[in-house]
Amino acid sequence: MRVVEDGTITSVATREHIAAAAISRRLSDLEEALGTPLLVRTNKGITPTAAGINLSVMARDVLDDLQNIVTRMREFSDGTRGLVRLLVNISAVSTFIPPLVKSFGERYPDVQFRLMERDSLSITEGIAENLADIGVFTSLPYSADIEVYPFRHDELKVLVREDHPLAARESVTFSEVLDYEHVVLRTGTHLRLRMLTAAGQAGKLLRSRVEVASYDVLCKMVECGVGIGVLPAGIVEIYALSGTRTLALEDSWASRELSVCVRRVDALSPVARLFFDHLRASR
Incomplete structure (x- = not known):
């Protein structure tokens, strides 16, 4: 490719610090391997054949592809490309x-x-x-x-309908909300376990009418009057709920910390x- 671009073997040999005879031999070996002449040699220099021109173009494409591969791999190494689990x-x-x-x-x-x-x-x-x-x-x-x-600080709140008996309050204890039916998250979540523990400590049962798998469903259930719910303060701000109020939960465990972990x-x-x-x- 360089010989085709320069037009002489000598100039390429000088620039690449390779003997002209060695370059000429490699070109001859390549022509023999491909079974077709690539260059026409004269005392004025060399001229590529049609096959030589096509090979030069394909070689340039291959080198460009290799450079793209190197660039893409470097993107992985510096974090600009990849998968985060x-x-x-x-x-x-x-x-x-x-x-x-x-x-x-x-x-x-x-x-x-x-x-x-x-x-x-x-x-x-x-x-x-x-x-x-x-x-x-x-x-x-x-x-x-x-x-x-x-990572972040998180506060638990109590979500009730505006017509609920607790709606006039600004804050409540968890023991007080245990007197009412709840909409709860599915079994196994940290919040569900914590609520069950707190209910046991208060000597009461957690009365759950409906168990749901997500906070959006929990909010909609409370909005429809199915029960009341305990959930992070930031959740209520996400959903456009009508006819509901959020009350502060006075218990110390209502203040939670979220953490990030890695191996x-x-x-x-x-x-x-x-x-x-x-x-x-x-x-």
Whole structure:
């Protein structure tokens, strides 16, 4: 290709620091291997044959493709391309995580996400087992061998209809709301377990009329008057609910911390490390 572009073997040999005879021999070997002449040699230089011209064009395309491969691979190494695997609990996936994925995706459009919703304890275990790169969970005791970092503060509220007996209150204790029917999250979530524990400590039962799998359904059920609900403050702000009120929950456990966990920060892939830093910077 360089010989075709320069028109002489001698100039290429000088620039590339290769003997002219060695270049000539390689060209002859290539012509023999391909079974067709590539160059017409004269005392004034060389002229490519039709086959030589086509081979030069194809060689340039191959080199360009190789450069593109190198560029794409470097994008993986510097984190601008790749896959981030996330394990996130229902509270975080319903509030904090979507806008962070959006803002990160706007900056790195070639990064893909695989997001799996799990309960908090399963998240810590899943990260330790390398089922995902990063986990976001409600802080709780865990035994998994992982690294944990602060993420966000979360407050629980009580959602009631405006015609509910508690609606005139600004705040209530959990013991008081146990006197009414609840709409609750599915079994296994950290919030459901915490509510059951608090109910036992108060010597009362958690009366649940309906069990749901998501906060949006919980909100709609409360809006329709099926029962009352306990949920993170940020959830209520997302949905356009009519005829409802949120009350502060006075119990100390209503103030919660969300955490980010990884197996080891220094073992994260470049793209996962970029998203981990994005999560931490958003605090």
